[in-house]
Amino acid sequence: MARLSVADGMLIVEVEGLDKLWALRSRLEIPLANVRGATADPGIVHEWKGIRLGGTHLPGVITAGTFRSAGEWVFWDVRNPAGAVVIELTDERYSRLVVEVSDPRAAVALVEEAKRGAAAS
Template identity: 65%
Template sequence: MALISIDRERGLLIAEIEGLDKLWSLKSRLEIPLAHVRGATHDPGAAREPKGIRVAGTYLPGVITAGRFRRHGERLFWDVKNPDRAVVIELADAETYDRLVIEVADPRATVALIEQSVTRD
């Protein structure tokens, strides 16, 4: 699971990967410029999508998807164990990822935070 926050001063969306997910995903923190964030949606169905090729991380079907994946030229970062809490963050002009699929404690609040930050900036 991850904790999503917005650093307005630096213009960043920050995803702090928590607990053992740091080990599974091989990441502890992602910092994405808000200018590259297109939007976010709560999407429990995203977990049923094909993951593509695992570049680095962990994939145990039905248990955990964490780390970097590539699918049809798209660069994805996953950190999901419970699909009901999955939030998809679409990125533009991204240097590292095109899309993040991240499990959060409160998907609706996270989407609202991201959408408010994107429309405000």
Template identity: 45%
Template sequence: MENTVELAPDQLVVTPVGMTKIAALKEAVRVPKAHVVGASIDAGILKESKGLRMPGTAIPGYWAGTFRKAGEETFFNIKQTSEPVVIQLKDARYTRIVIGVAQPRELVDQINNWIATRD
């Protein structure tokens, strides 16, 4: 497991776990609930170019940290063998967050249900 995700009443918090915290160069990524658009599983995203690491780690089969491509920043913390959860954002530093978690499909459902309860 690369990350844990907390859905607080007003924000989403992605916390890298163990050594991935060092590779990702982040203690946590916090995003206000109002900036979370939705979540999905996208197996193809790991085959795409990630862009430039700024800062981050990229070794064969593992990406962690901030990557910039076409003027957008994406936070990655995922192994090639993980099922990628993609969290789409708006009006935030990152355009999206791409992570590996223990139960990806359940997390996608939780995030989409969580944002549906916005005031």
């Protein structure tokens, strides 16, 4: 699971618990200017993940780490599809972050509100 927060113009994704081990990452910081948007998407777990380049993939159990799909880098940290949120990025190493959060609607609202606030500044 991951926790999202916003501070100093950055979207901060904190990977929690043992997921740090499975994903091989504990924290991602993305400038809000590079965040295109976020959506809750439990169905994304059924899509092809790509080639795993570091992390863990046990179908139906966990997908965590860095994957290469259709020429793009995607970061995953999902166990429970119901909590999956997709964050679209631009001008970053990753083109998308697919993370599980405790409240997908609140996470999407946080990202979208922070993005609007950054654009207004």
